[in-house]
Amino acid sequence: MTSVEPGRARLDERIVGAGTDSRFALLLLLIVAAGGYLLVPVVSALHPGDYRGCQLAAGADLHTGDTVAGATRLVGQALAFLPCVARHAPSPPLWQILAGPAVVVAVAAVATISLPLWKQRRGRCVRLSLVHGGAEVAARVEELAAGRVARMPELFMAPAAGGVNASVFGTNGRPRMLLTGGLVACRVKDPRTFDAVVLHELGHIANRDLTITHATIALWRTFLVLVVTPFLLWWSGLGVFGVVAGGNPALTAVSLRYLAVPVVIAVVVYLARADVLRSRELYADLTASRWGAPLEHVWAERASAGDRHPRRRANALLDQVRTHPRWEIRRAALDDPAPLFAVSPLPMFLSGSAAALMNYHLMGHISPHVTLLSDWLGQALAAVPAAVVAAATTTALWRSTVRAATLGRPAPLGVRAGLWLGLGLIAGSVISGQSTGYLWLPGRWWVLGLVAAVAVAFTCWTCQCARLAVTAWPGPSPRGPLALCLIAGWLILSAWCAWWNYYGAMYATGFWYDPAGLRWVVVNWFPGTGDVRPDTTAVMAPVIGVLRYAAYQPLTPVAAVAAWVTPFVLWAAGTVGRGPGRSWQRSRGDTGSDDAAADGAASRAWAAPALRQVTAPALLGAAIGAAGVAGVQAWLHTLHAAPAQRGGLYAFSYAIWSLAAIVAGAFAAALVAAASARFRLPSALIAAGIGALLGLGAATALISVDGCVEPLSVLNDTCSWRPAWRQLEGGNTFGLVAHITLLMAPVTAVAATALAALFRPVRRAVLGKNAAPARARSTCSPAGRRRGGAVLAAVGVPGVALATAAVLTVGDAEAQLMTKARSVTVEAQTAFRRVAGLPVLPVSREVRRRQVRAWYRLGGRYLLDHAIGTGRSMARLLREAGHGNRLEVTAGLMAGMRPLCRNMANVASWEPVYFEIPDPAAQTFWHRFGLAVQSAGPECVRAAEREDAVAFRISVAKIMIAAVMAVDASDRIKAIVDDPSDPVFRGVPVAPPQPRL
Numbered sequence: 001m002t003s004v005e006p007g008r009a010r011l012d013e014r015i016v017g018a019g020t021d022s023r024f025a026l027l028l029l030l031i032v033a034a035g036g037y038l039l040v041p042v043v044s045a046l047h048p049g050d051y052r053g054c055q056l057a058a059g060a061d062l063h064t065g066d067t068v069a070g071a072t073r074l075v076g077q078a079l080a081f082l083p084c085v086a087r088h089a090p091s092p093p094l095w096q097i098l099a100g101p102a103v104v105v106a107v108a109a110v111a112t113i114s115l116p117l118w119k120q121r122r123g124r125c126v127r128l129s130l131v132h133g134g135a136e137v138a139a140r141v142e143e144l145a146a147g148r149v150a151r152m153p154e155l156f157m158a159p160a161a162g163g164v165n166a167s168v169f170g171t172n173g174r175p176r177m178l179l180t181g182g183l184v185a186c187r188v189k190d191p192r193t194f195d196a197v198v199l200h201e202l203g204h205i206a207n208r209d210l211t212i213t214h215a216t217i218a219l220w221r222t223f224l225v226l227v228v229t230p231f232l233l234w235w236s237g238l239g240v241f242g243v244v245a246g247g248n249p250a251l252t253a254v255s256l257r258y259l260a261v262p263v264v265i266a267v268v269v270y271l272a273r274a275d276v277l278r279s280r281e282l283y284a285d286l287t288a289s290r291w292g293a294p295l296e297h298v299w300a301e302r303a304s305a306g307d308r309h310p311r312r313r314a315n316a317l318l319d320q321v322r323t324h325p326r327w328e329i330r331r332a333a334l335d336d337p338a339p340l341f342a343v344s345p346l347p348m349f350l351s352g353s354a355a356a357l358m359n360y361h362l363m364g365h366i367s368p369h370v371t372l373l374s375d376w377l378g379q380a381l382a383a384v385p386a387a388v389v390a391a392a393t394t395t396a397l398w399r400s401t402v403r404a405a406t407l408g409r410p411a412p413l414g415v416r417a418g419l420w421l422g423l424g425l426i427a428g429s430v431i432s433g434q435s436t437g438y439l440w441l442p443g444r445w446w447v448l449g450l451v452a453a454v455a456v457a458f459t460c461w462t463c464q465c466a467r468l469a470v471t472a473w474p475g476p477s478p479r480g481p482l483a484l485c486l487i488a489g490w491l492i493l494s495a496w497c498a499w500w501n502y503y504g505a506m507y508a509t510g511f512w513y514d515p516a517g518l519r520w521v522v523v524n525w526f527p528g529t530g531d532v533r534p535d536t537t538a539v540m541a542p543v544i545g546v547l548r549y550a551a552y553q554p555l556t557p558v559a560a561v562a563a564w565v566t567p568f569v570l571w572a573a574g575t576v577g578r579g580p581g582r583s584w585q586r587s588r589g590d591t592g593s594d595d596a597a598a599d600g601a602a603s604r605a606w607a608a609p610a611l612r613q614v615t616a617p618a619l620l621g622a623a624i625g626a627a628g629v630a631g632v633q634a635w636l637h638t639l640h641a642a643p644a645q646r647g648g649l650y651a652f653s654y655a656i657w658s659l660a661a662i663v664a665g666a667f668a669a670a671l672v673a674a675a676s677a678r679f680r681l682p683s684a685l686i687a688a689g690i691g692a693l694l695g696l697g698a699a700t701a702l703i704s705v706d707g708c709v710e711p712l713s714v715l716n717d718t719c720s721w722r723p724a725w726r727q728l729e730g731g732n733t734f735g736l737v738a739h740i741t742l743l744m745a746p747v748t749a750v751a752a753t754a755l756a757a758l759f760r761p762v763r764r765a766v767l768g769k770n771a772a773p774a775r776a777r778s779t780c781s782p783a784g785r786r787r788g789g790a791v792l793a794a795v796g797v798p799g800v801a802l803a804t805a806a807v808l809t810v811g812d813a814e815a816q817l818m819t820k821a822r823s824v825t826v827e828a829q830t831a832f833r834r835v836a837g838l839p840v841l842p843v844s845r846e847v848r849r850r851q852v853r854a855w856y857r858l859g860g861r862y863l864l865d866h867a868i869g870t871g872r873s874m875a876r877l878l879r880e881a882g883h884g885n886r887l888e889v890t891a892g893l894m895a896g897m898r899p900l901c902r903n904m905a906n907v908a909s910w911e912p913v914y915f916e917i918p919d920p921a922a923q924t925f926w927h928r929f930g931l932a933v934q935s936a937g938p939e940c941v942r943a944a945e946r947e948d949a950v951a952f953r954i955s956v957a958k959i960m961i962a963a964v965m966a967v968d969a970s971d972r973i974k975a976i977v978d979d980p981s982d983p984v985f986r987g988v989p990v991a992p993p994q995p996r997l
Contacts, residue, residue: 040364
């Protein structure tokens with residue numbers, strides 16, 4: 001075995017954790033989530049219903065391929081669709097949905113317990129103590145295990161196995177070791193081989209990787225048997241049935257996708273499992289090597305024997321599917337355990353794809369009971385995959401960064417790792433159908449580029465935080481800053497996953513808001529009247545529409561603050577200590593002047609600049625933001641709006657352009673800070689975060705004293721303290737400004753960092769290669785001066801920022817805890833239709849007939865029959881009260897008409913909450929009926945109660961005209977169905993389900 005070079009610093013492979021636990025957790029959760037989600041269709045088949053009928057009645061046909069327009073029609077008519085599904089296609093009970101993953105886990109637990117018993121079954125192996133000479137072998141194993149493992153394993157022997165091998169199985173609490181007959185036979189003639197093999201297996205026990213390894217194997221096999229096989233059989237049968245029945249291409253594509261998903265999951269799980277098991281072997285080798293195991297003696301013979309099979313070494317692809325690394329890799333890892341610290345593309349890609357699939361599958365558990373979903377429940381579901389992918393990614397990047405710092409090498413940037421992580425996230429989203437509408441390609445493929453950008457930003461942020469910790473953290477261990485980075489990274493990814501589930505994937509499928517509807521929302525946001533020139537609603541509408549939904553996710557305020565507070569704390573903590581603790585960067589036993597020199601060189605190369613590098617740009621950005629808000633006030637003051645015209649768009653523009661000024665200041669601060677040659681992203685984040693926070697404070701103060709400075713007066717003419725959140729309370733406008741300010745701080749910082757990185761090659765080309773780099777200044781004060789100020793900054797600034805985020809989060813809690821069933825109102829549905837529209841799908845004549853028939857069958861006939869019948873009853877009373885061509889309005893007539901007017905008004909009240917008729921012409925008649933009767937019906941009732949003959953005549957005339965519209969709608973429907981013998985026209989009509997108002 002090649003010895004370690006004396007001049008090279010050596011890093012303990014156990015530093016910062018191995019990261020295998022987080023990858024195991026990712027696999028386990030993926031299998032559990034997929035197991036539950038893939039069984040939902042099978043469970044739903046046990047509860048047959050008329051779900052397709054509710055879709056058709058809503059005017060949607062998700063089998064036509066236009067899933068975006070179909071989904072928009074369902075959401076835009078949720079007041080009718082959700083009760084329709086609840087009555088005609090009830091979802092399986094929640095316990096049945098959750099029973100899927102519960103059964104998978106339970107069976108896997110039984111299999112985990114049974115696997116060791118199966119491996120030690122009679123006929124395969126015997127206890128070593130029952131074998132002749134087994135006592136001597138056991139004594140040697142006990143001698144090797146003494147002081148190295150906490151528990152001596154039970155020893156077994158496989159007499160028929162001739163290989164010189166051993167294996168461990170069982171659990172961490174009860175380990176067992178199986179020795180082959182060939183290994184026992186070589187104990188005397190080749191004791192070095194025996195010791196090396198046994199110490200390697202003892203290394204597995206010392207590393208405590210038995211339980212989780214066998215649990216994963218058991219869960220994997222359970223997943224194949226209980227989930228994948230039934231699912232494939234189910235969807236294969238549906239696919240064959242669809243082909244035989246002449247199904248359309250869209251349905252075939254959906255079926256093929258459902259068949260592909262479990263196959264892809266199986267591949268992802270297998271590759272990730274193989275990667276973890278390979279690293280497990282390397283860790284056991286290094287543990288045995290520290291104990292003095294002569295591994296090179298064994299591997300030299302086996303590697304030379306493997307030379308007869310050059311194809312095995314040449315085919316690098318096989319390395320990704322093997323559960324044991326090749327001997328050459330294992331031997332090289334003892335000299336330099338670089339593979340254990342490398343951020344390889346495949347694990348990053350697998351982490352991303354597994355997280356995306358798990359994220360979607362967890363949401364799929366609640367999809368049959370979507371009415372129970374709330375923003376916080378969706379956030380909690382998104383937090384699970386975010387936690388495991390943050391743990392796996394952060395651990396890998398930190399290990400790589402710590403190793404680079406120890407060896408004095410350039411710090412890893414994280415760009416390559418982020419690209420592979422982003423590609424994995426994209427692949428998982430596309431494969432699951434989340435971003436494609438269950439078809440093959442997304443409607444807006446460029447939206448997926450945002451996924452890659454976020455992944456790159458996250459990995460770069462993680463690497464920079466690790467670099468700051470290595471450089472400035474004064475503690476003896478990296479566990480503290482690693483935990484801080486893990487929590488912050490989890491918050492960031494949780495907020496991102498929640499937004500992607502709700503809106504990001506929806507944009508990728510092709511959904512977008514109607515521009516006219518967005519402008520309507522902006523114009524009517526703030527109550528009251530007022531205007532502003534020039535008209536900026538076309539600019540504000542799309543930007544505010546997107547940012548609003550991103551900023552109001554439950555964890556967005558805290559995550560946005562954590563993105564810059566985390567590097568700030570790590571950076572500021574270095575100013576109060578005496579520099580980084582190098583003791584945790586070196587393996588025990590690696591000492592000497594050469595290592596000290598290497599560490600000194602690394603310290604100089606990795607030194608962080610003074611914290612003023614970011615605080616000075618932050619103050620500049622805050623000043624720009626405050627000046628911008630004052631400029632907005634001066635501009636609006638020149639409009640000289642009257643007191644009655646200071647609401648509406650006037651007040652809303654005041655808030656939004658003040659927000660733009662704050663964001664511009666934060667962006668300027670980030671640009672200045674990112675101009676530094678090193679620590680670009682942390683510098684930009686901290687400068688933008690502090691600048692935005694101070695800018696928001698300055699804007700709050702200026703708005704609160706609005707009216708005290710006459711040239712800057714906007715909303716008031718007198719001087720008084722009026723809190724900004726009270727002045728801009730309408731529509732929660734000030735809350736919108738605060739939310740978007742916190743969100744835009746890290747967004748502008750990332751954009752500024754990207755611009756600075758792109759500008760760097762241009763600067764080099766202009767100034768030449770001899771451009772002097774910025775000189776780094778130590779973060780530590782030699783005499784400990786300004787230590788109190790550093791402590792105050794490290795505690796005070798994050799405290800204020802987190803308190804602001806907490807106030808915003810608590811203020812939104814009530815709305816975000818509300819379930820979808822409670823949040824769907826007539827007003828909310830009307831607003832959605834204005835913003836998103838309610839498209840009419842271009843479908844064939846047969847599909848249109850089915851849609852109209854479903855509308856008529858599930859409640860439309862009931863409403864039309866009541867409207868027409870009531871209209872006929874009213875016409876009969878009017879004829880009886882008429883004398884020639886003159887209607888004599890009497891008290892008796894009004895008393896008889898009053899309940900009929902009330903009945904007609906009740907029927908018309910269903911028009912805004914029941915499905916629109918899928919046929920545009922019939923819907924026009926039905927909508928006119930609803931509008932007319934909704935106003936004329938109550939007028940008729942009031943006129944009859946007051947015995948107002950004039951008002952009664954007018955209202956009754958409107959109702960009778962509207963009744964003709966109902967007849968026209970009914971005739972149009974009958975013409976579309978075009979089959980008088982159709983059962984839909986016979987029997988008692990079905991009343992529409994009562995909407996949940």
